[in-house]
Amino acid sequence: MLIGSKLTPVNRNAILTKDIVPMSDQEFPLVTAFIYEKTGIEFKSNKKYLLENRLSPRLRELGCKTYKDYILYIKYDQSKKEFHRMSSAITINETSFLRNPPQLEAFQNVILPKIVETAKTRVSNTIKIWSAGCSSGEEPYSLALLSVEKYPTFANSKQLQMLATDIDDEIISKARAGLYGRLTLRNLTPRQLSAYFKPSGSNYEINQNLKALVKFSNLNLNDSARMRLLRDIDVIFFRNVMIYFGADARKRIIANMYDSLRPGGYLFLGHSESLHGISKAFKLTNLGKCMVYHKEL
Ligand SMILES: C[S@@+](CC[C@H](N)C(=O)[O-])C[C@H]1O[C@@H](n2cnc3c(N)ncnc32)[C@H](O)[C@@H]1O
Missing domain, CATH: 3.40.50.150 (Vaccinia Virus protein VP39)
Known part of the structure; x- marks a missing residue:
């Protein structure tokens, strides 16, 4: 599964700049600390665009105006569904048969x-x-x-x-x-x-x-x-x-x-x-x- 395959019809739209929900410089450390605490996955400062690309479709679907709202939504979502959707959006699944x-x-x-x-x-x-x-x-x-x-x-x-x-x-x-x-x-x-x-x-x-x-x-x-x-x-x-x-x-x-x-x-x-x-x-x-x-x- 190649990285590009994350671009499902829903989040492919996120590539269009107008559909990106911008992440402020104050929000970036909040988002990355939350992701790190929950998953262990680390996003360095040059990956802001990647997180915006991957997460904007989630914010749009849920009607969250900011990433801060989105993180709060995940924290209070007892079903954990949105945590799973976020995990799916941020992971890189590249693989193949008989790799290495x-x-x-x-x-x-x-x-x-x-x-x-x-x-x-x-x-x-x-x-x-x-x-x-x-x-x-x-x-x-x-x-x-x-x-x-x-x-x-x-x-x-x-x-x-x-x-x-x-x-x-x-x-x-x-x-x-x-x-x-x-x-x-x-x-x-x-x-x-x-x-x-x-x-x-x-x-x-x-x-x-x-x-x-x-x-x-x-x-x-x-x-x-x-x-x-x-x-x-x-x-x-x-x-x-x-x-x-x-x-x-x-x-x-x-x-x-x-x-x-x-x-x-x-x-x-x-x-x-x-x-x-x-x-x-x-x-x-x-x-x-x-x-x-x-x-x-
Ligand atoms: C690049 S793929 C590697 C696939 C396979 N192991 C290989 O080498 O071909 C990385 C996988 O790790 C998973 N992953 C990332 N963070 C994880 C976590 N905290 N717990 C479990 N799986 C995780 C991703 O969802 C992704 O499918």
Whole structure:
């Protein structure tokens, strides 16, 4: 899902200057502090235009004259609907199937076999993989596809639990639908495309076996109470999400992820991300063409 796809018919209008609700210099720190407190997402001072673009359609729809009014509206909205709409408007959902192939090869051929072997020694052989910040589903479906390719029995058993979470409800609905255009599928081989997808108009729909493997839900990674519910995870994919967070949020989220992992579990970050200055709890392990963070036994 590319950034531009946020420009739905409603908010595409916001691009027209006359439809932009200007954010004053006094409001900008109020808005960014609120967003940071609630989501961990940081907007630097050069991003005022972006927030205006993304949020103006929300203000117009609700009849809010100022951003201050809009923040108050969200604070008093007990249904939390507007918080979800705001989250959807400000997030960047760029992703694609089999993104960063060396990492995924290492997952399929090194990490997953290790986890499968370790799981045999446990009371329950369930394997839990979590795509945190899963966007429109390409990442968790890629992981499900690679896992089933390696271990075909995963397709018909409950042994593999693939959790996929995001703060953006709209993108989760897209992920659940499992319909994709050609561009995002570009890294798949023709064999993978025909084995795991069926054509649907000009798109492709992911097959039912893979769909059934992935459980999507809304989770704000900045919500430590909800993060505590996730336990005994074997592998976390937290790729290309942390770059949007501020320093405190990064530290808190990574500490929570450490607790969510089983001892012996693994954490994959995006290729431009690292835990430098964030956490010393993990061991950085070289997998040849990529690195992974390891929670030692
Ligand atoms: C650029 S996408 C990354 C998708 C995928 N992980 C990948 O690497 O292809 C970032 C995703 O993080 C989600 N996100 C941002 N802030 C979040 C938060 N506080 N909690 C949960 N998800 C968040 C966004 O909604 C977006 O879908």
